[in-house]
Amino acid sequence: MCLAIPGKLVKKEGEIGTVDFGGIAKDIALNFVPEAKPGDWLIVHTGFALNIISEKDARETIALIREAYG
Amino acid sequence: MDSRSYRDPALMSALTTCLQDWEKPVSIMEVCGSHTMAIGRWGIRKLLPSSIRLLSGPGCPVCVTPMSMIDQLAGLKDVTIATFGDLIRVPGERISLEKARAQGLDVQIIYSPLEALKIARKRKTILAGIGFETTIPGIAQTVLEAERQGISDFYVYPAFKLIPPALKALLKINNSIDGFILPGHVSVIIGARAYRFLPRDFGRGGVITGFEPVDIMLAISRLLKQLKNGDCKIENEYSRVVNERGNNKAQDIIYKVFQPERALWRGLGWLENSGLGFKPAYERFDARLVFSLPPLEDYIKSGCRCPDVLRGVIIPSECPLFGSNCNPAHPLGSCMVSSEGSCAAYFKYERNSNEC
Numbered sequence A: 001m002c003l004a005i006p007g008k009l010v011k012k013e014g015e016i017g018t019v020d021f022g023g024i025a026k027d028i029a030l031n032f033v034p035e036a037k038p039g040d041w042l043i044v045h046t047g048f049a050l051n052i053i054s055e056k057d058a059r060e061t062i063a064l065i066r067e068a069y070g
Numbered sequence B: 001m002d003s004r005s006y007r008d009p010a011l012m013s014a015l016t017t018c019l020q021d022w023e024k025p026v027s028i029m030e031v032c033g034s035h036t037m038a039i040g041r042w043g044i045r046k047l048l049p050s051s052i053r054l055l056s057g058p059g060c061p062v063c064v065t066p067m068s069m070i071d072q073l074a075g076l077k078d079v080t081i082a083t084f085g086d087l088i089r090v091p092g093e094r095i096s097l098e099k100a101r102a103q104g105l106d107v108q109i110i111y112s113p114l115e116a117l118k119i120a121r122k123r124k125t126i127l128a129g130i131g132f133e134t135t136i137p138g139i140a141q142t143v144l145e146a147e148r149q150g151i152s153d154f155y156v157y158p159a160f161k162l163i164p165p166a167l168k169a170l171l172k173i174n175n176s177i178d179g180f181i182l183p184g185h186v187s188v189i190i191g192a193r194a195y196r197f198l199p200r201d202f203g204r205g206g207v208i209t210g211f212e213p214v215d216i217m218l219a220i221s222r223l224l225k226q227l228k229n230g231d232c233k234i235e236n237e238y239s240r241v242v243n244e245r246g247n248n249k250a251q252d253i254i255y256k257v258f259q260p261e262r263a264l265w266r267g268l269g270w271l272e273n274s275g276l277g278f279k280p281a282y283e284r285f286d287a288r289l290v291f292s293l294p295p296l297e298d299y300i301k302s303g304c305r306c307p308d309v310l311r312g313v314i315i316p317s318e319c320p321l322f323g324s325n326c327n328p329a330h331p332l333g334s335c336m337v338s339s340e341g342s343c344a345a346y347f348k349y350e351r352n353s354n355e356c
């Protein structure tokens, strides 16, 4: 029940954003991420964006894992 | 974002090889229903040597919701019950919400708590407030919206649960757990620092991780490394989503509306400060007060071993009713109902495996 899914913020009007989940657009509340701007990736749960996701961190993590185990 | 690298077969096989030599028996617990499902779905247990035992703790909100809450909601009249879909099939002592709906109660499944607010514009509505730190901020924000929009017929039954107090209680009941795979999306809100008490007060380590196979294998391998080196700590493997402090804005909104209170966990009993109730300023939204509902009671169907499953004392297949008298079509406990429940996940993915 705690699963949150990533989507890309495409439009922002006040505290409501349009988030694209692989082709499906949904209105999402941005109250917890007021700093989010179009183009940001968000992690979304029950209609609320919980945080901005760092694509850079994702890439860095994978590079580090590869170095250690790959 | 490309998540394929976190499923990379070459990386998985390298990680699997690294874990094969582990000999000393260890128990690692995950406390997140989505991790339970991911471990089953990706067949992680089959990749591990038999010395590594993976346990599922109280990580599924539906599974730790007392059955008496369902009976209370199902017994109400002239009110709409808005609920997340997972809860509807959970058996109460008497009845499930699904059956109550067939008998005429208006039960609406919602995806977002904001939908409950829309329903409350037309009808008196109670939102079944279940969930962990991931779900609570959205419900708190919905209460603030109800106040702002002057919606008077919206109520919440607060049956929220907090993960850190549950981990503390769990380690007091069952100290054979050696380390934790910590929840990804609860941690988005509370941050990695919320688990510092684990190494400090209990000498246990934990790794916050994501839901891809590489994430899970990496968390296990890091926990084993901690155990080997005698260096228990909190590590964050999910830094692409989780940071040290969590989301302060969401935390502020939670604690604007709610305050800690003792909560009844199905199978674990009453745990101090492990839930949230309304602050006095928002009490008018509390369904328990408005509808004069009595305190919850813990009730477990005879023979159901959910309390032991939730404490990590047994794995689901060790329950004598597993698969026979209890299965997803005829569940005896909520651990078999929710797709994230450990019994349901075992039934779906691991029933025929010797490993479990």
Ligand code: SF4
Pocket (backbone or CB within 6 Å): B303, B304, B305, B306, B309, B316, B319, B320, B321, B322, B323, B326, B327, B331, B332, B333, B334, B335, B336, B343
């Ligand atoms: S298998 Fe069924 S009866 Fe046994 S612990 Fe799980 S839910 Fe309860």
